[in-house]
Structures are given as C-alpha cells and as structure tokens.
Amino acid sequence: MKDRLEHVQERIRQTAKACGRSETDIRLVAVSKTMPVEIVKKAIETGMTDFGENYIQEAREKTSSLAQYPVTWHYIGHLQSNKAKYAVRMFDFIHSVDSLKLARELDKHAKKIAKVQAILIQVNVAKEDSKSGVYGEDILSLLRDISQFENLAVKGLMTMPPYFNAPDKVRPFFAALRGLRDQIKNENIPNISMDELSMGMTGDFEAAIQEGATMIRVGTAIFGDRH
Numbered sequence: 001m002k003d004r005l006e007h008v009q010e011r012i013r014q015t016a017k018a019c020g021r022s023e024t025d026i027r028l029v030a031v032s033k034t035m036p037v038e039i040v041k042k043a044i045e046t047g048m049t050d051f052g053e054n055y056i057q058e059a060r061e062k063t064s065s066l067a068q069y070p071v072t073w074h075y076i077g078h079l080q081s082n083k084a085k086y087a088v089r090m091f092d093f094i095h096s097v098d099s100l101k102l103a104r105e106l107d108k109h110a111k112k113i114a115k116v117q118a119i120l121i122q123v124n125v126a127k128e129d130s131k132s133g134v135y136g137e138d139i140l141s142l143l144r145d146i147s148q149f150e151n152l153a154v155k156g157l158m159t160m161p162p163y164f165n166a167p168d169k170v171r172p173f174f175a176a177l178r179g180l181r182d183q184i185k186n187e188n189i190p191n192i193s194m195d196e197l198s199m200g201m202t203g204d205f206e207a208a209i210q211e212g213a214t215m216i217r218v219g220t221a222i223f224g225d226r227h
C-alpha cells in the first residue's frame, strides 16, 4: 500500500507541476469503502489524513474504532435523508448533497449538535438517469435555498462523470463542473463559498487535476481492487 500511495502522490505532483498548479491545493481523499479498519489504520500510519466512505453503517464502525486519530472523514456516497443524523456526527465533509430535503435534514441535525456542517453539492453533469446529483440549471435556486440554513456551509461542487475508461472523454465533464463553479461564484450568494471541486477517481484523477480539482477521491489506486 505504501508503494501504491507514493505512486499516486508522485502522479499528483507531476500533473500539478505540468499544469502550473501547486500540489498542496489538491487534497487526496483515500476512498476506503469496503476496506477493513486494519487497512485504514495502516493507511493512517503511512501518512494519509483524509478518508472517503460511502456507507453509513460501515463508516460508524471505522470512525469509532479510529476516533483517536486525527482523520478528516468525507462522506461521498448517496445519502438518504433518514441517515442525515448519523452523517453529521461522523463526517467533516459531505460531498453528495443533491436535494433541499436532504439539506434541511442535515441542517436540523447539525444544529442539534451545534455544528456547522461542510457540504458540497453533487452535480449530475451528464444528466445520467443512473446517477444522483442536481442538474446544472437547477443548482442556483437550490443554493439560494440552502444559503438560508445557518448550520450548513457550502464549500463547492462534486461530480461523478460518465465512465469511459478514457480520461480524455471525461475531461469535458470536469471542465463543465469548473464552468458551473465559476458561474455560481459570480452570483455572490451570501453564505455560499465555491472553492472546492471534488472530482477525479483512480481512472481519471489526472484529467480532473488538469481541470482544477481540489479534492480527488481515489480508492483502487491506493488500496488495490475491492472485493
């Protein structure tokens, strides 16, 4: 795992350098879904600080057994409103907010524990039926509603583009997310910041970095195949 991690970090460095970005502006989120606590612990000891999880039940076990470590936890899976309560207790960032209903639940539960929950809005850039996420044209009105919630802090956008196994083909979708981010920034909606772009996984993180990703979510390239 150490070798794989170093290889990923080297690719991040090279790519950032080639497009004139600072590697420190790119946060590597190690996607540890399905990986047992022992493996995550090893990853922490190797120097990883940010972990991404997709399932609430699984994350409860990991976040509680690893509570003594200074880890930043990211929720990247689809989140049902009835799990909002658990998500705000465990996660520093929730990347997958895609409805007002979910945002309202997160705000409510964050308020109960006196937390301001950092969230990203998940965007369905290619309008695929199989994916969650808001359509580009609906995002401004959603953000205006969310900006009223005192216990949520919107940090940016997240996307899962169509899978092509060809980074050049997904790149336009990453560019589209960046374009949307810039457009939203121009609106100056109070209480909404748009500094983060969560995009890029094992197969396409270099393309995502070239298009401005600030958070890349990498599982397989770090941990190996999931069973």
Ligand SMILES: *Cc1c(COP(=O)(O)O)cnc(C)c1O
Binding pocket: 031, 033, 054, 076, 077, 160, 201, 202, 203, 217, 218, 219, 220, 221
């Ligand atoms: C599983 C997952 C990833 C990581 O995928 P890899 O191809 O293993 O790097 C990233 N983002 C989301 C939302 C995921 O569900």
